[in-house]
Amino acid sequence: MTAVVPDEFAAALTGTATTLELSDGRTSPLHPDRWRDRAAGADRWLLDRCHGPTLDLGCGPGRLVEALLVxxxxxxxxxxxDHAIAQCHDRAVPVRRADIFTSLPAEGRWDHVLLADGNIGIGGDPVALLRRAAALVRAGGNVLVEIAPRPSGLWRGAARSRDHRGALGQWFAWAEVGADAIVAVARLAGLAVLEQGGAAGRAFVRLGPARAR
Structure with a gap:
């Protein structure tokens, strides 16, 4: 019997949900239209820092994959x-269906790993996620991360999607890392912030080994 894999962002990937409800009572916006569109605007901060083989973790519909292929x-x-994989196939971009903590192609040989669109929250443990990302890149490679633009510290808890009718999805582990917390979070993962920037209300960092300052 095949296990059912939870698809926490199914409602967003199909365009019906634009909000995450967090377990502390707050809400956090989702941007499904941006995910499904072509890469543009602030996405260029990430794209312009990719100069070699790149792995996009939690790639969604694949807009960044498509832009880097171009x-x-x-x-x-x-x-x-399943929805993300199908939308990547519609774009004709390379994608692997996998949990990012399982074995992936070319581990330790990628130049760059991307964690865009709040994907630093995957699994609810940003330190473990960054350690995983660091293990995927080669020596001298880097991890490009989108963080919360506001100084909101590190938050860990659970989240669920809320669609336009108010229907709620299942709870899943989630986290947010604010611009004021990323240095400490990265340090715990053995990484350092090598560059920080942003545009259009979004914030990003480039991380590398702590010794590579």
């Missing part, structure tokens, strides 16, 4: 969502 780079998206 730039002539080797790139692979990874996602466990």
């Amino acid at each position: 730039r002539g780079l080797t790139v692979l998206g990874v996602d466990k969502s």
Whole structure:
């Protein structure tokens, strides 16, 4: 019997949910239209820092994978969502259906790993996630992360999607890392913030080994 893999962002990937309800009572916006569109605007901060083979963890519909392919780079998206995989196939971009904590192609040989669109929250443990990302890149490679633009510290808990009718999805482990917390979180993962920036209300960091300052 095949196990059913939870698809926590199914409602967002199909365009019906635009909000995450967090277990502390707050809500956090989702941006499904941006995910399904072509890469543009602030996405270029991430794209312009990719110069070699790139792995996009939690790639969703694959807009960043597509943009890097157009730039002539080797790139692979990874996602466990059936909806994400189908939308990547519609774009004709390379994607692997997998949990990002399971074995992935070319481990330790990627130049860059992407964690865009709040994916630093996957699994509810940003330190463990960054350690995993660091293990996927080669020596001298880096991890490009989108963080919360506001100084909101580190939050860990659970989240669920809320669709436009108010229907709620299942709870799943989630986290948020604010711009004021990323240095400490990265340090615990053996990484350092090498560059920080942002545009259009979004914030990003480039991380590398703590010794590579």
